[in-house]
Amino acid sequence: MRPSSRWLCLRMIDKRHQSKDSIFFRDGVRRIDFVLSYVDDLNKEWEKKLERRKEFESNLQKAGLELETEDKKESEDGKIYFVKIHAPWEVLITYAEVLNIKVPIKENDIPSMVENPLDCMLAPLRLPEKVMHPEPDYFTAPFSKEKQELYLINDKSTFFSPSMRNRIVNYILTRCPYGTEEGKKKFGIKRLLNNGTYSAAYPLHDCQYWKKANDPNCDNERYTLYMEWARFLRFYKEQPLDLIRKYYGEKIGIYFAWLGFYTEMLFLAAVVGLICFLYGLFTMNENMSSKEICDPAVGGEIIMCPLCDRKCDYWRLNTTCESSEYSHLFDNVATVFFAIFMGIWVTLFLEFWKRRQARLKYEWDLVDFEEEQQQLQLRPEYEAKCTQKKKNPVTQEMEPYLPLTSQAVRFCISGTTVLFWVSLIIASMIAVIVYRLAVYAAFASLMENTRTLQPISGLLTPQLATSVTASCLNFVIIMILNFLYERIAIWITDMEIPRTHMEYENRLTMKMFLFQFVNYYSSCFYVAFFKGKFVGYPGAYTYMFNSWRNEECDPAGCLIELTTQLTIVMAGKQIWGNIQEAIVPWICNWWGRRKARNNPENLYSRWEQDHDLQTFGALGLFYEYLEMVIQFGFITLFVASFPLAPLLALMNNILEIRVDSWKLTTQYRRPVAAKAHSIGVWQEILNGMAVLSVVTNAFIVSFTSDMIPRLVYYYAYSEDEDSPMSGYINNSLSVFQISDFPDENKPQLNPENLVICRYRDYRYPPDHERRYLHSMQFWHILAAKLAFIIIMEHVVFIVKFFVAWMIPDVPADVKAKIKREKYLTQKILHEYELEKLKERLCQGDKQATEKEFIATEGRMELSRAM
Structure with missing residues (x-):
């Protein structure tokens, strides 16, 4: 017999009396x-x-x-x-x-x-x-x-x-x-x-x-969770929250309760968003703007000014025919309705979650659980690093503390580091903007035919090609920065030496969310609120760093580019997140257990099997919350530009629940149970994003979409009663005389007999006494945009506050049950104390015990009165 075989036999003899699952x-x-x-x-x-x-x-x-x-x-x-x-x-x-x-x-x-x-x-x-x-x-x-x-x-x-x-x-x-x-x-x-x-x-x-397990003393709760919860084929089933809480603890239970509730509420938003998208799809052929752009007699005859200096040439407006048609999918009257709806939906989601959370607090015995209880439990790291002591005013005991001077120095270093990394993220975004400006000319020269001024690229315009490649590059940079600053945020928080676990998590949460907010949303904010807003006009363009001319929006608007940016970053993040959460742990476990598969099962004990699994870690749940809150930002902050965002989030979350449950049940060691009666600081972050989303969506409808200029034209400038939107495109484009081009801006090749070109703005023509200054229509539109923002914000906020006031945070039946249970519990405890006092009365020490008896009866009467 070979030595290895003999060793296996000896191990089998040693473990023959113990099951591998013991x-x-x-x-x-x-x-x-x-x-x-x-x-x-x-x-x-x-x-x-x-x-x-x-x-x-x-x-x-x-x-x-x-x-x-x-x-x-x-x-x-x-x-x-x-x-x-x-x-x-x-x-x-x-x-x-x-x-x-x-x-x-x-x-x-x-x-x-x-x-x-x-x-x-x-x-x-x-x-x-x-x-x-x-x-x-x-x-x-x-x-x-x-x-x-x-x-x-x-x-x-x-x-x-x-x-x-x-x-x-x-x-x-x-x-x-x-x-x-x-x-x-x-x-x-x-x-x-x-x-x-x-x-x-x-x-x-x-x-x-x-x-x-074969052991009759085993509860087999893990097996039940896997069969009834962690398999994807059970995606349509409710979650066994009580069993999750019993097996993993309240902290993990409350996360899955929140994720499940969020997914349920997304269903309503996804349905309404899909209806708005279908409305845009079915009315594409009725869109007068895209009809005029695509019409050879209108858009085909309008020659547009070059989109970059020297290398770019004049181009015909019908070059953007396809993109203008597709922009109508997201830029239509339903956009306004959906933006208002989502502002109200966010309030309903947060208010109904408070009610759901209150019910869980009662059902899981967390009503009297307060975070202050956790504040009495110092972090071991805090106790180890803080050598000085002072009396705690709550416990009246001596405990370690960090001097104020040390706290100030640590916070200064922490704040400086945070500002540096936020600046680095902003710098990376600026680098992507510079990329967009630098490569646009290259795409334009490849996609335009300077002799005929006709499009040769169909749907793929220079603007769209630049936007797609820049979005992909931005996503790669986001992933790289994520890897770096997650470690930086943990290092900064460790350096601050927070006093309690709750304080540690709250500080880390705020830093990570700030980093993620700037990292994920900065490019979307740029496209929504800055691109095409500070361009200037032909002959007086605005330049970044005096080198690159600022980008212009497509004649059909910047909304389609914001949609592209949002889709790539949001979908890419969700796909990459699921790969990280599911495939990577599975590969690591498969690789770590490859040798064990060759050994007899009774040689691979329960503690060895769990040892080979991945570690969930103290911050494992933190990253799950962070992922979902960032997704929440995508579907609320910029939802006016992409009504299908809630639908994508819904499909992702249905998968996310099963992926999270599967990996927690099969790929990770069992986490240490912890208590929590709420989602903590994430609730405040969600409330802040809900308020911000009303503002961002109002600005998107006003300044990013073409909705307000169309309405102003419809009601104030249209001259065709039968077709009020006829002539809108021609009205929205200003005239520039090409002889006014400075030499540094003039294209290298000029078509013969071309005198004027058009550009997207509202300015007086060259033959006007106020040539190239903003026209009165520009100020009318600006006033309408500002008025819309004020009206929409006030309407949505009034409805939000009214809805929040109408919906109590704690359901009435839960309030009654809490009071009833408190009363009955106090009654049971008082009756127990009375019985013990009666026993002591029988045994002696009559005088002292009678006083205790009277005091206990008094407390009993007082509790009944309350």
Whole structure:
């Protein structure tokens, strides 16, 4: 027998009494709540790491945790040690009281909501009741060691759920000391992971995701989540939020609840956007502007001024026939309606989400959970780096603090770094603009026939070719900058040394969102609000850096270019994001587990299988929120230019829910459970973007689309009663005498008998006494644009505030249930205290106990009165 085969046989003998899916110690009784792994590499740091591990594990045992080590000979690759951790009952109840964990005291007897008559129609979308509600609803109260008999403790081994257990153990791990270095106290598993003392720390999944475990004590919740939630074929089913919350914790549960609600609300926006798009599609042939541009007798006879100096030539207006036709898909009267609708939709989404969030807070026992509770729990990194101490005014205990001078210096460095990176992003956008200006002449010379002045490129005009290539280049730059400044933002936030985990996440969120906002939206803002607005006119053009002439919009408007920019960046981001989220982790796991597939299954234990999975990380959920909030910006800030954006977002989110659930269930280690009663600072960011979206869409309709100039012409300048829009194109183009061209602007080749050319503006002709100055029509249109912005903003904001006022943040039935549950819980607790006092009265110490009895009765009467 070969040595390798003999080694495999020995391992099979050693593990014959333990299932590969076991989540218990070797005794089969004590549950594995956490696993630490390390590689015993014999380098210069070996002795120091060994000493740290001994001290750390010794302190864990002193804290009451029980450890069991799997030798490296028992591991799949023969190199990794695994330290299994079990939290016994005494440890759990001690830290459950410290963490203020709520536990059941009585089954909830409040009647459930009245059934919806539409439930029968929604039956195909429903999941089985045992999946949707995996455990009964209880009245709960914060755990207290002194009142153990009050709680419904049927089985101590299952009283605390696995997610609660791993949360408690993680709390101990993050604060357990392992010695002193350079006179400073060192503690926390995070520092040990960073310095290589341990290679991983994670709780275990309860079973394989594709089949149930053989152990009858296993809940098989991972298998249920995979079968009912994580498969794409279940995309039309509701999400089992209670099971997600039970398995992964409230923080991950609230994310999927928000993502699901956002996707549901997108359905309405997608339907309305599709209707607006179809309206533009069906009315394309009725668009008088594109008809005139395409008409050989109108657009074919209008010679336009060159779009760049020297190298560009004169061109006929019907060159842009196809692009003008397609611009009508997005630039029509439905654009105004959809912009107003989306301003109201955003308000409805945010208000209804508050109601949904309030209901979840009640159902998940988070009503009394406040973020202030988290503020009492300092970050281990803060405790380690801050050596000075002062008294906390809340706890009245001495705790570390960061001096004001140190905070000021760190914030100055942080602010300077943020400004530098924002400036770098803006500089990259300017570089793309310079690219657009520099290559336009090249595209124009390739796509125009200077002899006949006829288009040779069909739909692909120089403007569109430049816009598409610049959008692709901009997307590549965005991805590169993303890679860089994600690390910069984390470094800056670490340098600031935030006090609590909540403060750390909020600071990092604001920095990352600021970076992403500038990175993703700057190019769209340029096309929407700057391109074509500061061009000048022939003979007096405006130049960037005195070298490149500013871009002009297509005669049909800049809206089609904004749509192109938005589509490429938005779709590209979603495709790239799904590749990163799904394919990359799968490839990494496949590569890491390629050797294990050749070994017998009983040699590949549960902790080894989870060790080979990817790490979700403390910021894993942060990136998921960031991705969706950036998408939210695309469908709100610029939706007037692209009514199909909500439809694209809807299709992406249907896939996103299943991709996120699939990767979390199958490709990642089980995250440590954490509590959260809301989406946190993201709510404020969404509120800010909702307000900004009203302003941006009003400006897009006014200054980017051609809607206002058409309306002004229709009502004030049209002379044809039968066809009011007839002559609009000729009216919107000004006249320039080519003999007025300076030598530096004049084209190299001039067609014979050409005296004038046309350009997009409202200026007096050369034979007018105010030649080339803005005409009165220009000021009429400008006044109409400003009036439209003011009217649209006020109308939408009034409706928004009225809707927000009309819709209460907490549903009435939830308010009643919260009050009822508080009353019943207080009643149960008071009755318990009265019973204990009566027992003490019987046992002696009558005088003191009678006073306590009277005080307790008084509190009971007071609570009833309230």
